[in-house]
Amino acid sequence: xxxRALLDTxxxxxxxxxxxxxxxxTVRGVMTTDLRDPSRYLSGGELVLTGLAWRRGxxxxxxxxxxxxxxxxxxxxxxEAELGPVPDDLVAACAQHRLPLFAVNESVAFATITxxxxxxxxxxxxxxxxxxxxxxxxxxxxxxxxxxPDVVLDLLGSDLDLRAWVLSPAGRLIAGSRLAxxxxxxxxxxxxxxxHLAAVRTGRRxxxxxxxxxxxxxxxxVRGGGRGTAAGARDVRETVLSEWLLAVEADAGDWPEExxxxxxxxxxxxxxxxxxxxxARTVRRRLxxxxxxxxxxxxxxxxxxxxxxxxAPVLLPxxxxxxxxxxxxxxxxxDEVKGGPAGFPAESAAGGRRAEGPAGxxxxxxxxxxxxxxxxxxxxxxxxxxxxxPSDRIAVAHTGDEAVALVPLPAVSSEHDGSETGLxxxxxxxxxxxxxxxxxxxxxRLTLGVSAxxxxxxGLRGALEEARHARRVxxxxxxxxxxxxxxxLASHVLLLPFVPDDVRxxxxxxxxxxxxxxxxxxxxxxxxxxxxxxxxxxxxTRCAARLHLHVNTLRYxxxxxxxxxxxxxxxxxxxxxxxxxxxxx
Numbered sequence: 049x050x051x052r053a054l055l056d057t058x059x060x061x062x063x064x065x066x067x068x069x070x071x072x073x074t075v076r077g078v079m080t081t082d083l084r085d086p087s088r089y090l091s092g093g094e095l096v097l098t099g100l101a102w103r104r105g106x107x108x109x110x111x112x113x114x115x116x117x118x119x120x121x122x123x124x125x126x127x128e129a130e131l132g133p134v135p136d137d138l139v140a141a142c143a144q145h146r147l148p149l150f151a152v153n154e155s156v157a158f159a160t161i162t163x164x165x166x167x168x169x170x171x172x173x174x175x176x177x178x179x180x181x182x183x184x185x186x187x188x189x190x191x192x193x194x195x196x197p198d199v200v201l202d203l204l205g206s207d208l209d210l211r212a213w214v215l216s217p218a219g220r221l222i223a224g225s226r227l228a229x230x231x232x233x234x235x236x237x238x239x240x241x242x243x244h245l246a247a248v249r250t251g252r253r254x255x256x257x258x259x260x261x262x263x264x265x266x267x268x269x270v271r272g273g274g275r276g277t278a279a280g281a282r283d284v285r286e287t288v289l290s291e292w293l294l295a296v297e298a299d300a301g302d303w304p305e306e307x308x309x310x311x312x313x314x315x316x317x318x319x320x321x322x323x324x325x326x327x328a329r330t331v332r333r334r335l336x337x338x339x340x341x342x343x344x345x346x347x348x349x350x351x352x353x354x355x356x357x358x359x360a361p362v363l364l365p366x367x368x369x370x371x372x373x374x375x376x377x378x379x380x381x382x383d384e385v386k387g388g389p390a391g392f393p394a395e396s397a398a399g400g401r402r403a404e405g406p407a408g409x410x411x412x413x414x415x416x417x418x419x420x421x422x423x424x425x426x427x428x429x430x431x432x433x434x435x436x437x438p439s440d441r442i443a444v445a446h447t448g449d450e451a452v453a454l455v456p457l458p459a460v461s462s463e464h465d466g467s468e469t470g471l472x473x474x475x476x477x478x479x480x481x482x483x484x485x486x487x488x489x490x491x492x493r494l495t496l497g498v499s500a501x502x503x504x505x506x507g508l509r510g511a512l513e514e515a516r517h518a519r520r521v522x523x524x525x526x527x528x529x530x531x532x533x534x535x536x537l538a539s540h541v542l543l544l545p546f547v548p549d550d551v552r553x554x555x556x557x558x559x560x561x562x563x564x565x566x567x568x569x570x571x572x573x574x575x576x577x578x579x580x581x582x583x584x585x586x587x588x589t590r591c592a593a594r595l596h597l598h599v600n601t602l603r604y605x606x607x608x609x610x611x612x613x614x615x616x617x618x619x620x621x622x623x624x625x626x627x628x629x630x631x632x633x
Contacts, residue, residue, distance in 0.1 A: 049074070049075050049165070049168040049208075049209060050071065050072055050073065050074055050075065050298075051067075051070065051071045051072070051073050051075060051095075051122065051123055051148055052071040052072060053168075053209045054075065054095070054150075054164075054165070055071065055150075056209075057164065057209065059156075059160070059164075060152075060156060060160065060161050060164060061152055061153030061155060061156035062125065062150045062151070062152060062153075062161075063150060063151045063152075063153070064148070064149075064150055065134060065139050065142075065149045065150065065151055066139055066142050066143050066148065066149045067123065067142065067143075067146070067147065067148025067149060070123075070146065070147075070148045071148065072299075073122045073123065073148065074093060074122065074302065075093065075094070075095050075122050075123070075165060075168075076092075076093030076094065076122070077091075077093060077094045077095070077165070077166075078094060078095045078096075078097065078161065078162045078165040078166060079094045079095075079096050079097065080096075080097040080098070080158050080162065081096060081097070081098055082098055082099055082100070082101035082102050083102060084102045084108070084111075084112065085112075085115055086115070086116075087115045087116070087118065087119045090116070090119035090120070090121060091119075091120075092119060092120030092121070093120060093121075093122050094121050094122060095121075095122055095123050095124075095125060095161075095165060096116055096121050096123070096124050096125065097125050097127070097152070097158045097161060097162070098124065098125070098126055098127065099126075099127045099129070099130050099131070099158075100126055100127070100130070100131050100134075100135075100138075101130070103131075103135070103138070106135065106137035107137075109135070109137040109138040109140075109141040110137075110141040110144065112141070113138070113141040113142055113144070113145050113147055114141075114145060116145075116147060117145040117146070117147050121147065122148070123147065123148040123149070123150060124142060124147055124148070124149050124150070125149075125150040125151075125152050125161065126138065126149065126150070126151060126152065127152045127154070127158065128151055128152060128153065128154045129152075129154040133151070134149070134151045168208060168209055197214045197222065197223035197317075197318045197321055198223045198224075198225070200314050200317050200318065201213070201214070201223060201224060201225035202225050204225060204296070204314065205225035208307075210225075210296050210297070210298055211224075211225060211296070211297040211298075212224070212225050212294060212295065212296045212297070213225075213231075213232055213237075213294075213295045214270070214292055214293070214294055214295075214318055215237055215240060215241055215244075215292065215293050215295055216241070216292060216426050217241060217244075217245060217288070217289050217290060217291060217292070217293070217423075217426065217483065217484070217487060218238075218241060218423075218426050218427055218479075218480040218483055218484060219234075219237040219238035219239075219240070219241035219242070219479070219480065219482075219483045220237065220426065220429060221237055222292065232295075234479070236260050236261075238479065238480075238482050238483050239258070239260050239482075240258060240260065240265055240267060240293070240295050241293065241483035241486075242482050242483035242485070242486035242487075243256065243258045243267065243486070244256055244258075244267045244269070244293045244295075245288055245289075245483055245484075245486045245487030246486040246487070246489065247267070248269060248288050248291075248487075249285075249288060249486075249487065249489040250489075254267065254268055254269055255267055255268045255296075255300045255308075255311070257299055257300065257301060263297055264297070264298070264299045265295050265296065265297055265298075266295075266296045266298055266299060266300035266301075267293050267294070267295055267296075268293065268294040268295075268296070268311055268312070268314075268315050269291055269293055269294075269315065270291055270292040270293055270294055270315045270318045270319050270322060271287070271291060271315070271319060285382055285419075285492065288487050289380065289419055289422070289423050289484065289487050289488075290419060290422035290423065292318065292319075292322055294311070294314065294315050294318060296311065329425070329443075331362055332362055332443040333421075333443060333444065333445060335359040335362055335443065336359075336443040336444060336445040336452075336453075336454060337445040337446075338355060338359070339352065339355055339356060339359065339445075339454060339508075340445040340447065340452050340454075340512075342355055343508045343509050343512055344447070344509075344512070346509070349504070349505045349506035350505075352505040352506075352508060353504070353505035353506075356505055362443075372456070372457040372470075372501045372502065372503050373454055373455065373456060373457065373501065373502050373507075373508060373511065374454075374455040374457060374470045374471055374498065374499055374500070374501050374502075374511065374515075375452065375453070375454060375455070375498075375499040375508065375511040375512050375514070375515040376424065376428065376452070376453040376455055376471065376476070376496060376497070376498050376499070376515060377450060377451070377452055377453075377496065377497045377512070377515040377516050377518075377519045378420045378423065378424040378450070378451045378452075378453075378494065378495070378496050378497075378519070379416060379420055379449055379450050379451070379494070379495050379519060379523075380416040380419045380420045380423065380449075380488075380492065380493070380494050381416060381449070381492065381493050381495075382416075382491055382492045382493075383490075383491040383492070383493075416449040416450075417446035417447065417448055417449050417450060417451060418446060420446060420449070420450065420451035420494075421444050421445070421446040421451040423451070423484075423494065424444045424451045424453050424496075425444050425453075426480075427476060427477065427480050427484075428444075428453055428455065428471075428476070450516075452512065452515075454508075455470070455471060457470045457501055470500075470501045471498055472498070472533060473496060473497070473498045473518070473522075473531035473532055473533035473536075474531060474533075476496065476498070476531060477496065477529055477530075477531050480529075481529045484528075484529050485528045485529050488528045488529065492528065493523070493528055493529075493530070494528065494529045494530070495519050495522040495523045495530050495531070496519060496522060496530070496531035496532075497514075497515040497516055497517065497518030497519030497520070497521070497522060497531070497532055497533075498515060498518060498531065498532070498533040498534065499511035499512070499514040499515040499518070499534050499554070500514065500534040500554065500558045502554070502557075503561075507554065507557065509550050510550040510551065510553050510554035510557070511554060512550075513550040513551045513554070514534050514537065514550070514551045514554040514555075515534075517537060517551050518532040518533055518534055518536065518537060519532065521536055521537070534554070534555075534558065537551065537555060552632050553632075555628075555629065555632075556629045556632050556633045559613055559615070559625060559626060559629040560575065560629050560630070560633055562612040562613055563575050563578065563609060563612060563613065566608070566612055572605065572608065573605075574605060574608060574609050574612075575630075576595075577591075577595065577602070577605045577606070577609070578606075578609055578626060578630070579630060580594050580595055581602075581606060581617065582623060582626060582627050582630070586617065586618075586623065588602060588603070
């Protein structure tokens with residue numbers, strides 16, 4: 049163990065008097081002595097505890113410290129119970145010989161410190177803890193419920209003084225030991241996840257050591273046998289974006305084999321819990337798959353609505369009535385690299401752009417659907433949330449190389465002001481772009497498309513096609529991680545002949561449905577007013593005359609249109625969008 053860990057353990061009552069820059073020294077044993085020359089009993093690496101009975105005067109301190117330093121002692125701890133505060137001459141002697149010095153509070157017995165150090169550095173104790181970990185693994189494998197990663201992380205904290213956390217591949221905090229009094233800052237989580245993914249992609253053997261600020265972390269992959277994460281997977285790219293990682297605040301570079309084996313056992317235990325949670329998602333995934341198949345095959349809206357009502361208690365626990373919906377489509381694709389290492393496909397002739405097989409699937413490429421499914425389940429979770437529960441509320445289906453999420457939204461009032469609600473494409477990826485870019489390295493891409501919110505099952509097919517088209521817009525951009533939303537499907541794009549009719553209908557509904565609903569409720573004639581205003585090229589006086597209205601009344605109606613739709617009728621682009629929507633309706 050390191051001196052820093054001793055200092056951070058409040059129960060030991062240690063106060064640092066000198067050697068701030070030496071706290072990363074390793075402690076391999078402990079010795080209590082009041083001999084004037086204990087060097088014959090020292091082998092190096094010890095924490096020496098002394099009650100200062102050897103000191104008869106200031107001149108005794110320097111020879112004593114010189115002998116300890118020459119024997120390779122890691123640090124000296126002087127008790128204050130018998131003789132009071134540690135004398136200045138001892139502090140000066142330790143500074144001269146660069147030997148860290150601690151004062152031991154009079155309320156703490158040397159036996160307490162000795163027991164603590166021996167427990168931490170004992171290989172036999174590590175073996176005992178490994179046995180405990182193994183028992184927990186058997187319990188979690190055979191029992192109906194396990195304690196989760198927190199239990200084993202607490203074991204690491206209580207028995208080895210190791211602060212540890214479990215992170216998702218996108219850098220979300222899943223679990224942490226109670227020894228870690230504060231959670232890892234978000235930027236540290238994303239940095240660690242990115243460094244881990246980059247190391248895995250290069251094939252470096254773990255644990256991977258990373259320094260962030262003043263702290264050093266050792267990163268261990270959490271590998272399991274479920275959903276494409278088996279050790280015999282064909283390609284690391286099939287697993288790198290879906291594996292959790294264990295981050296330990298320590299430098300494992302000089303750890304003995306016993307401790308490395310222990311941490312390997314811990315990762316296997318966490319993998320059991322990961323597989324348990326994946327199994328718990330099976331029902332949600334199957335229900336989401338059924339809804340997706342109904343939408344894709346053109347089933348009647350009533351049939352889709354009936355299926356959603358049946359699935360709601362599982363897909364949407366606690367939300368009650370059917371909400372509004374958004375559709376998010378994700379795709380993970382890999383470039384083909386000519387002459388690459390074994391297990392990597394060869395580069396296509398089109399500068400890395402891949403030929404596609406049936407249904408848009410790249411010929412001979414890795415199966416991207418399950419990877420995209422796992423990744424979409426993760427990135428749709430609020431990045432500020434921690435623990436497993438938020439991710440367990442996300443239901444995602446996949447078909448071919450594509451993953452599709454049906455995202456429930458709280459129903460908004462018909463009187464809403466037209467401001468954007470629901471998921472925004474850029475916001476989804478803001479917190480995960482850095483680590484995922486590292487995991488995709490130089491040959492992978494993640495593209496996302498986000499639809500507008502729809503208010504019923506009837507609009508789901510259009511929303512799905514809209515999200516797919518938005519994903520194609522994102523795919524046309526440079527970068528390893530890209531997203532596009534329905535807002536970016538501008539008028540000139542919708543005029544292109546390859547755009548599906550469902551996307552056109554979704555565009556029209558998004559602009560005009562708020563106005564139609566308002567007219568139905570208030571008989572306000574906003575749609576006829578909009579048509580007349582556009583026909584009059586935005587002229588207030590001509591339009592007011594045509595509608596036999598006062599100009600102030602016309603201004604009120606146009607203001608209400610802008611408020612409900614979030615558009616500005618003084619802008620040419622928004623006028624054009626309304627013109628096209630009215631013509632396509």
